[in-house]
Amino acid sequence: MARRADRAGDGDDDAADVGGMPSPSALLPPLDAEQVEVLRRVGREWGRVTGDPAAWRRALPVSPDLGGFPAPGEIRPAALGRHVRISSLGGEPSAIELTEGDEAGPGRRARAARLLRRAVLGMPLRSSAIARERLRKRVALPVLSADALSSVAYGPEALLAVLLLAGVAGLGYTSPIAAVIVVLMVAVGLSYRQTIRAYPHGGGSYLVASANLGRTPGLLAAAGLMTDYVLTVSVSVASGVAAISPVFPKVANSPVPLGVLVILLLLAGNLRGVRQAGRLFALPTYAFVLAMFLLVGVGLFQAAGHGFTPEATPHPPATEAVTLFLVLRALASGSTAMAGIEAISNAVPIFQPPEWRNARTTLTMMVSLLVVLFVGIITLVHLTGVIPHHHETLLSQLAHHVLGSGPAYVFVQLATASVLLLAANTAYNDFPRVLFLLARDWHAPRIFLRLGDRLAFSHGIIVLTVAALVIFVAFGGRTAALIPLYAVGVFLAFTLSQTGMVVHWHRARGRVHDRHRRRSLLLNGTGAVLAGIVFVAAVVTKFLAGAWVAVFTIGGFLLLAKRVRRHYDRVGEALRLRPHAFDLPTAGSQVPAPEAEPETGPETGTGTGQATETATDAETEEAPEQIHHLSVVPVAVLDLAGMRALAYAAALRQPVLALHISPSDEEAERFRENWREWGDHLPLEVVVTPYRAIVAPLIDYLEVLHRQRPDLTMTVILPEIVPRRRRHRLLHSRVAGRLRRALRTLPKIVVTTVPFHVE
Known part of the structure; x- marks a missing residue:
């Protein structure tokens, strides 16, 4: 071709x-x-x-x-940066300091624009290289798990907010639905362990679906992932702003301007080439895990003093009856606590050898932590009788109830806000990579292959920022309004990835030990079925509540990607070497x-x-x-x-x-x-x-x-x-x-x- x-x-x-x-x-x-x-x-x-x-x-x-x-192989990362200075050819220092976008034009405005660009983005990195980075498990765990673990800050609340519509009767379904979500977490986690084993060089949903199901399913998986990453930025920033509102009450009055400022800061940091790995970026995740263990541990200790007797729950008025539709809607909302599980399977090559084994171990640790934190929060909700409230997040209410309003409470809120912002930054690493893969396969403009003068995927970062800002502002920076959009893209990618793995193991007959193949087939098949159920539930139950935005975005992306590929195929055929179609120098070109x-x-x-x-x-x-x-x-x-x-x-x-x-x-x-x-x-x-x-x-x-x-x-x-x-x-x-x-x-x-x- x-x-x-x-x-x-x-x-x-x-x-x-x-x-x-x-x-x-x-x-x-x-x-x-x-x-x-x-x-x-x-x-x-x-x-x-x-x-x-x-x-x-x-x-x-x-x-x-x-x-x-x-x-x-000779390039080693610096202590906190992903870029290292290297000499130019011939060992001489570069005489050209300006690259694209940094040229100084005539006039004061041009000089001012150049100075502003350098102040925000730093000096161009034309004489720097990206160092290959190998992460140890204890560093990779917090860096790659920030998105998944931070989702417990809004996943349980999203679940309860739906059940609350049916009053006390609806809240009675919290534990059964939470148990289903835990089963789903374990099943999808085990499924991705098989994906890592089968794709030791990195097996994201787009690659797996494209290789095993074909071009169109692969594009649908990519569309789901990209929608997920845009919403990760919007939801994480909205949740982060909401988390610090009780600590800084003035923030609650202007969440949109503050959220926009945070997204713009993420844009500037990523255009500068700030890396996500390293001890510095591991601290927020470890701080959040410590805060959650503190919250759950103290809460359980206090409950033990009362014989684990649940406190009285307020009796909210019921506006809906308990129906299958309501239960499925709550399941889809609560399942947003699984966002980010795929991150480790995408990043297998950055682990220290043996890469696939270390990645599987890290994935197991992440899913275990996710289950423990999710179950801990749901248990505290049951014991304390706390329910979602429009003016304060569920996590903040739990922290107030258990820890009071002292330094421990402030620590929990700040740790929650920091890990949510780190989760938003994770999308800035993954979204441009998906665009890179699409451009490599001729489904996106080739400009998304290009590294900018700061050695970052600048164009992909800018596209993500614009999309996240539009969504964030359009929905008023409210987490509850953004959640209905979230599950569609996440579980579409999960479903297609795991279905692709089922096909992979089916084709592996004779090449893989039969017992291992059957076990992997069962795990990936279970993950595909469960993820598919949640995807259908999210589309059906949340379509009018905002999921239609995600559905039409995915459909529009599929159409656009195919048209881009059609154009590149035509150009490729025009450029193809063939007899009697080439130019020669003139006969006198000696x-x-x-x-x-x-x-x-x-x-x-x-x-x-x-x-x-x-x-x-x-x-x-x-x-x-x-x-x-x-x-x-x-x-x-x-x-x-x-x-x-x-x-x-x-x-x-x-x-x-x-x-x-x-x-x-x-x-x-x-x-x-x-x-x-x-x-x-x-x-x-x-x-x-x-x-x-x-x-x-x-x-x-x-x-x-x-x-x-x-x-x-x-x-x-x-x-x-x-x-x-x-x-x-x-x-x-x-x-x-x-x-x-x-x-x-x-x-x-x-x-x-x-x-x-x-x-």
């Missing part, structure tokens, strides 16, 4: 292997046998018009080997004569060090013969767009250097093999980058090359995809503009594009 659209034409900042993502090589798939044969035929035609390849190499006025970046380098003296230099500008390298040329050229052609894939750019460069009869920035050693070797199949007609330099990005090391290479020969006029020739329809241009990145802005402080660098028009 030809799906190489946008590879060479746009030069995406493909990132990979971040928190369980596929390897970098998966982003640049190999040419198939048919295209390799066409590549050989193209190479033979090139040989007739361009002459001896060795002569093109001798004509280069520069040495293309500028050294390399440190290997990814190798240029070698240029002599300027003499080295006290004022100039030709090494990789910084050269002092003199009359030779100043922009003072007045005649064509005074200009010395070098054409650099960045090529990602040898498709029709890439071949056209190479043909254009060779036709200028000036020295040409092809440049390939590779995200992995394996992919670099694969590209070299394709280049040899083509015939190695032009000089090629391959740079393996540890940045998890493409454009940043490309800028670094061009800068160091310019320092080597500042007297040269360097023309960077980029292939560019040009769609006919304006709306499709959003699906293709504009690398040329980014390079122009980043390199415009250097003299004699020209950036041009060779358009490739598609439908």
Whole structure:
């Protein structure tokens, strides 16, 4: 299948292997046998018009080997950051400090905007790399469990708020429904243990459903996950604001402005590249677990003094009868306490070896804690007779009842608020990853593959923030209003993931021990059935209460993702190498004569060090013969767009250097093999980058090359995809503009594009 659209034409900042993502090589798939044969035929035609390849190499006025970046295995994380400083090519400090969005334009407004951007987001991290991080279980547990464990702050309350509509009779169903939710927690937890075993490199709902059920179920799972992450931000922030309202009463009067401010702070922190792992981010979760154990422990101790006799429960007026519809609605609301269980199965690769075993152990610990905390809160509610109240959260009422209003109460509320905000930040890590996977599979714009100049998935982070702000403001920042939207996406993803695992184990017959396969099949089947029941219950019982928003969002996303894929398939077919469809240099495109380098003296230099500008390298040329050229052609894939750019460069009869920035050693070797199949007609330099990005090391290479020969006029020739329809241009990145802005402080660098028009 030809799906190489946008590879060479746009030069995406493909990132990979971040928190369980596929390897970098998966982003640049190999040419198939048919295209390799066409590549050989193209190479033979090139040989007739361009002459001896060795002569093109001798004509280069520069040495293309500028050294390399440190290997990814040599990069170690700093104490509290996920980014580490690395030297540029040649070991020289970077002369370019500005990258996309940081360029200083003329005027005070532009300078003020730049200063504000740097104050909020920090300095650009173009000369930094993301360090691979391996987490121990005691650090991974709080970091990856924040979303799941924090849900006990609003899950039990959501359950009771529905049952309260039926008065005392409805509250009598609290324990049976809570018992069903506990069974569901255990079943889904055991199911994900099997998922981790089957997918030791990370098995999120999208990957599992796509691999076992097909494209459409995979997209539905992705839509459910993304809806879940948007609501995680909205619900967690709303619950966090509600948790601190009793401690700071003025907050209760303006929850929306404060919640919006918190979401914007999360946006700024994640755009800066703040990582979530480490001891610092483990503290809120451990503090919350300690606070809950304190609350439950003291509450049970006090109840023991009264023989565990429940206190009198207020008699709220009943507005509804106890019906199956009401019970199912309460089950769906209370099941939101399971949000976030999938996080560990998504992040298996970040555990210390053996990864899958440590991930399974951590998952078991998380589910055990979740069950204990959930049962503890429900038990306290039964013993104290506390019921939900509009002006104070259920957890706050329990803490007041058990601990009074002293420091212990304040500790519980602050710990609850901090873990809820950390849970919101978890979505900022996972939402861009799902978008990354969708973009990798051509179901989302390729821009979501790109790391920003702070080495974060900036575009995905911004999309999540905008969606969360719209939902948060539209529902007034009230947790009770947001809960009806929540369960739909969560349990759709659960259902499809576990159903996919059932298919996986069914196909594994003969490859897996039969007893283990049957046990896994039973566990995943049970998880799929139970999750499916809750999903249907959430859609049916909460549709008019707000679940319709989630349902229509998922449907709209499915339609949009398929249309995006259809466009990329058409472009991929247009770019596919095929006979009689490629461009060649003109018949007169013979190798240029070698240029002599300027003499080295006290004022100039030709090494990789910084050269002092003199009359030779100043922009003072007045005649064509005074200009010395070098054409650099960045090529990602040898498709029709890439071949056209190479043909254009060779036709200028000036020295040409092809440049390939590779995200992995394996992919670099694969590209070299394709280049040899083509015939190695032009000089090629391959740079393996540890940045998890493409454009940043490309800028670094061009800068160091310019320092080597500042007297040269360097023309960077980029292939560019040009769609006919304006709306499709959003699906293709504009690398040329980014390079122009980043390199415009250097003299004699020209950036041009060779358009490739598609439908």
